Amino acid sequence: MTxxxxxxxxxLTVEFSTRRGIVCAVERIDVSVGKGETLAIVGESGSGxxxxxxxxxxxxxxxxxxxxxxxxxSGIDLRAASESDMRNxxxxxxxxxxxxxxAALNPIRKVGHQIEDVLMQHAQAGSQDVTAKAIELLEQxxxxxxxxxxxxxxxxLSGGMCQRIVIALALAxxxxxxxxxxxxxxxxxxxxxxxxxxVVELTRQRGxxxxxxxHDLGLAATYCDRxxxxxxxxxxxxxxxxxxxxxxxxxxxxxxxxxxPRPGVSLRDLLxxxxxxxxxAQVLPIAADKTPLxxxxxxxxxxxxxxxxxxLANLFRRGPAPESETFRAVDGISFSIGRGESVGLVGESGCxxxxxxxxxxxxxxATSGLIQFDGADIGTIPAKSFARLAIRKRxxxxxxxxxxxxxxxxxxxxxxxxxxxxxxxxxGRNAVRARCEVLARQVGLPLDLLDRFPHQLSxxxxxxxxxxxxxxxxxxxxxxxxxxxxLDVSVQAVVLNLLQELKETxxxxxxxxxxxxxxxxxxxxxxLVMRAGRIVEQGPTNQVLHAPEADYTRELxxxxxxxxxxxxxxxxxxx
Amino acid sequence: xxxxAVPSGRPARGLMxxxxxxxxxxxxxxxxxxxxxxxxxxxxxxxxxxxxxPYDPYASNTAMALKPPSMAHWFGTDQLGRDxxxxxxxxxxxxxxxxxxxxxxxxxxxGLAGVAAGFFGxxxxxxxGRIADTIMAFPLFVLAMGIVAxxxxxxxxxxxxxxxxxxxxxxxxxxxxxxxxxxxxxxxxARLSGNGDGRIVLTQVLPNIMPIMVVQMSLxxxxxxxxxxxxxxxxxxxxxxxxxxxxxxxxxAAFMVSGEWWIAFFPGAALMVSVFCFNLLGDxxxxxxxxxxxx
Numbered sequence: 001m002t003x004x005x006x007x008x009x010x011x012l013t014v015e016f017s018t019r020r021g022i023v024c025a026v027e028r029i030d031v032s033v034g035k036g037e038t039l040a041i042v043g044e045s046g047s048g049x050x051x052x053x054x055x056x057x058x059x060x061x062x063x064x065x066x067x068x069x070x071x072x073x074s075g076i077d078l079r080a081a082s083e084s085d086m087r088n089x090x091x092x093x094x095x096x097x098x099x100x101x102x103a104a105l106n107p108i109r110k111v112g113h114q115i116e117d118v119l120m121q122h123a124q125a126g127s128q129d130v131t132a133k134a135i136e137l138l139e140q141x142x143x144x145x146x147x148x149x150x151x152x153x154x155x156x157l158s159g160g161m162c163q164r165i166v167i168a169l170a171l172a173x174x175x176x177x178x179x180x181x182x183x184x185x186x187x188x189x190x191x192x193x194x195x196x197x198x199v200v201e202l203t204r205q206r207g208x209x210x211x212x213x214x215h216d217l218g219l220a221a222t223y224c225d226r227x228x229x230x231x232x233x234x235x236x237x238x239x240x241x242x243x244x245x246x247x248x249x250x251x252x253x254x255x256x257x258x259x260x261p262r263p264g265v266s267l268r269d270l271l272x273x274x275x276x277x278x279x280x281a282q283v284l285p286i287a288a289d290k291t292p293l294x295x296x297x298x299x300x301x302x303x304x305x306x307x308x309x310x311x312l313a314n315l316f317r318r319g320p321a322p323e324s325e326t327f328r329a330v331d332g333i334s335f336s337i338g339r340g341e342s343v344g345l346v347g348e349s350g351c352x353x354x355x356x357x358x359x360x361x362x363x364x365x366a367t368s369g370l371i372q373f374d375g376a377d378i379g380t381i382p383a384k385s386f387a388r389l390a391i392r393k394r395x396x397x398x399x400x401x402x403x404x405x406x407x408x409x410x411x412x413x414x415x416x417x418x419x420x421x422x423x424x425x426x427x428g429r430n431a432v433r434a435r436c437e438v439l440a441r442q443v444g445l446p447l448d449l450l451d452r453f454p455h456q457l458s459x460x461x462x463x464x465x466x467x468x469x470x471x472x473x474x475x476x477x478x479x480x481x482x483x484x485x486x487l488d489v490s491v492q493a494v495v496l497n498l499l500q501e502l503k504e505t506x507x508x509x510x511x512x513x514x515x516x517x518x519x520x521x522x523x524x525x526x527x528l529v530m531r532a533g534r535i536v537e538q539g540p541t542n543q544v545l546h547a548p549e550a551d552y553t554r555e556l557x558x559x560x561x562x563x564x565x566x567x568x569x570x571x572x573x574x575x
Numbered sequence: 576x577x578x579x580a581v582p583s584g585r586p587a588r589g590l591m592x593x594x595x596x597x598x599x600x601x602x603x604x605x606x607x608x609x610x611x612x613x614x615x616x617x618x619x620x621x622x623x624x625x626x627x628x629p630y631d632p633y634a635s636n637t638a639m640a641l642k643p644p645s646m647a648h649w650f651g652t653d654q655l656g657r658d659x660x661x662x663x664x665x666x667x668x669x670x671x672x673x674x675x676x677x678x679x680x681x682x683x684x685x686g687l688a689g690v691a692a693g694f695f696g697x698x699x700x701x702x703x704g705r706i707a708d709t710i711m712a713f714p715l716f717v718l719a720m721g722i723v724a725x726x727x728x729x730x731x732x733x734x735x736x737x738x739x740x741x742x743x744x745x746x747x748x749x750x751x752x753x754x755x756x757x758x759x760x761x762x763x764x765a766r767l768s769g770n771g772d773g774r775i776v777l778t779q780v781l782p783n784i785m786p787i788m789v790v791q792m793s794l795x796x797x798x799x800x801x802x803x804x805x806x807x808x809x810x811x812x813x814x815x816x817x818x819x820x821x822x823x824x825x826x827x828a829a830f831m832v833s834g835e836w837w838i839a840f841f842p843g844a845a846l847m848v849s850v851f852c853f854n855l856l857g858d859x860x861x862x863x864x865x866x867x868x869x870x
Contacts, residue, residue, distance in 0.1 A: 387766050387770060388769060396767055397763075397764075399760045400760075403760075404760035405760030406761055406764075407764075409782045409783055415761075418764075418768040418770070419768035422770055423768065469768070
């Protein structure tokens with residue numbers, strides 16, 4: 001590249017003033033992005049990758065300031081630009097896709113109107129064609145039934161769809177620079193693929209530049225020209241995607257690559273080489289009993305499929321209501337889980353895997369079908385009264401979002417103690433505390449963290465608290481609802497190993513709900529692949545992942561972005 | 576294990592932590608510190624008022640009637656020669672008591688009803704919502720007047736009337752906040768831990784909506800004081816000889832035209848200062864009780 005880079009960051013230092021003095025979030029970093037180039041900034045949480053992008057957009061929060069350095073965007077000094085200039089640049093010239101699509105969308109405005117707002121704001125459309133353009137954008141981000149979804153509110157859409165709306169918003173004005181901050185983190189692999197391909201396509205078509213901020217090395221490798229690796233506010237390595245993946249120079253890059261789940265490795269391989277192996281306690285012999293622990297037969301969950309507006313319409317309509325007003329989230333699935341077995345439930349968002357798990361957890365009532373746990377039919381017990389039954393403690397769950405699943409006003413110890421106090425049958429403050437400490441040790445949570453509130457804990461620590469709470473009652477069946485989806489890869493590696501170890505020592509069965517086949521591959525004996533409420537394929541993990549029978553499974557496998565570069569540097573190879 | 580790196584400083588515990596936090600918030604925000612100072616002053620006046628005032632607030636002395644503020648009588652004297660300073664200070668007790676009692680009452684009624692409505696939905700929601708709507712349909716002050724007029728001119732009825740008038744506000748805020756948290760992960764987790772609905776509401780949902788309720792309570796304190804004083808002002812509250820800001824303003828209002836401004840001015844100023852104080856306090860309190868700010 002001979003011309004000036006589109007975006008040039010020199011010596012950037014961003015500081016945050018906090019209660020404990022000034023914290024340097026980003027220290028003296030240099031980043032440049034050429035016209036039409038795609039740059040990935042890879043790092044784990046807290047590495048300063050998001051802060052860098054906020055500095056470019058000048059949307060740092062009040063406590064943060066750019067202490068040093070320059071940011072030049074096509075000749076404009078962004079640090080000195082006036083706020084009104086910045087407003088013009090934002091959205092039209094530099095666009096940003098945020099991490100949390102729900103937070104980025106106005107919850108009380110129809111998504112179609114939100115897209116229109118952007119188009120009108122930057123004079124990209126007039127009042128006649130604005131609706132058509134908005135629908136076209138929805139189509140481009142592969143929203144099914146865009147005309148209908150145009151009228152949807154963000155809460156009516158899945159997380160994946162919300163993110164696609166956000167992407168539609170960002171691309172609405174065809175900006176020169178797109179900053180995508182973990183754009184596909186909450187998305188399905190196939191959606192991720194289509195979205196990233198769309199971004200790459202647009203980048204090429206319009207000579208747009210993209211900064212992709214991600215923790216996913218595979219994603220960075222597949223879709224970016226250059227990769228910058230950040231750690232704790234510093235850039236440790238910048239190189240072409242190929243170079244960084246074939247010959248990573250910095251130790252941190254190597255460690256990051258090692259922790260990324262990929263085919264052909266075992267769980268242990270994810271941990272750093274020097275990790276001290278935790279002494280494995282004796283493995284509980286799994287009862288030779290061949291009767292499965294959990295049997296699910298022809299399970300169905302139906303939801304009424306209309307929103308409030310339709311029911312209002314019903315009031316004014318004469319004659320009988322039209323048929324098929326229900327939506328089958330789970331459509332007659334059958335499977336079983338043996339004792340000590342871990343079964344992966346894989347599928348994309350909206351396939352009904354979460355509904356299935358909440359039904360088995362007895363948090364929701366099934367419409368029809370059988371749920372048999374250890375010979376007892378638990379499906380017929382209403383979810384409302386299940387909480388107080390003794391059987392409750394035999395089925396527990398680790399939630400997807402560790403932050404959301406911890407009461408912000410409970411300390412870690414109080415959160416772990418909750419099930420013990422209710423169902424554990426342990427009395428006395430000290431006894432409960434002692435049990436909490438045992439559990440904390442089991443999940444590797446330092447004891448001095450027990451008195452902290454969730455917001456004082458890191459993501460991995462919160463995940464451990466959630467796991468400790470789930471195993472507190474010695475459950476026989478544990479449902480893991482994407483327990484590592486929100487974690488950094490290195491933390492994920494540790495947590496997955498922990499889960500495996502706990503399963504062996506406590507003799508639990510797992511139902512591992514996930515969208516990530518690479519993770520499922522590591523932890524599960526058997527895999528169920530779900531799509532649109534049905535199981536399309538099930539079988540032993542190796543068989544399903546190496547010789548998939550269903551087209552859908554193949555599609556899923558093909559969509560996983562792959563971190564390893566072939567010598568010929570062929571992009572997007574499939575497993 | 577790298578993720579075990581400690582994200583924040585020493586873990587602090589219990590009361591000490593709260594004090595530390597309070598000190599931090601106060602030093603960060605001088606306006607809050609000011610409001611707290613005023614609040615302490617008001618509380619002192621309310622608790623120790625009758626002990627520290629220089630004159631008996633009810634002793635009339637016609638020789639000294641209608642004297643402007645002086646060294647002997649800081650706020651002057653009224654038409655019966657009673658010392659206005661003493662009366663203003665002593666009145667604090669009654670006014671603050673009415674305000675606090677009504678706010679606590681409305682928090683218990685409205686807050687709990689709202690949380691139940693938001694958490695359970697369905698019929699509970701409908702019933703609470705319609706009650707709130709019905710109350711909202713009346714002009715609030717007129718409703719309060721009506722309640723006091725119907726039930727009788729007592730302090731308890733003023734408290735009840737003020738509480739009922741504020742009910743919709745509390746019910747609605749609590750409902751909205753509880754509704755958001757109904758589906759939260761920690762509520763599900765609590766259910767898995769064997770908590771019944773009642774316990775979930777009390778231990779999981781309610782503590783999480785406390786910050787916003789506390790702010791609301793502080794803001795309504797100001798309103799409750801005004802409401803009580805207003806009722807007394809129009810003769811529907813506390814009766815005449817009692818030292819109460821509303822009545823004192825009402826009594827003094829007649830003398831404004833003839834130039835004796837101090838009779839109405841000082842109790843009025845006391846009202847204003849206390850309402851102002853509680854409104855400022857609301858924001859400061861939110862910062863203290865909100866765990867997110869406790870970094």
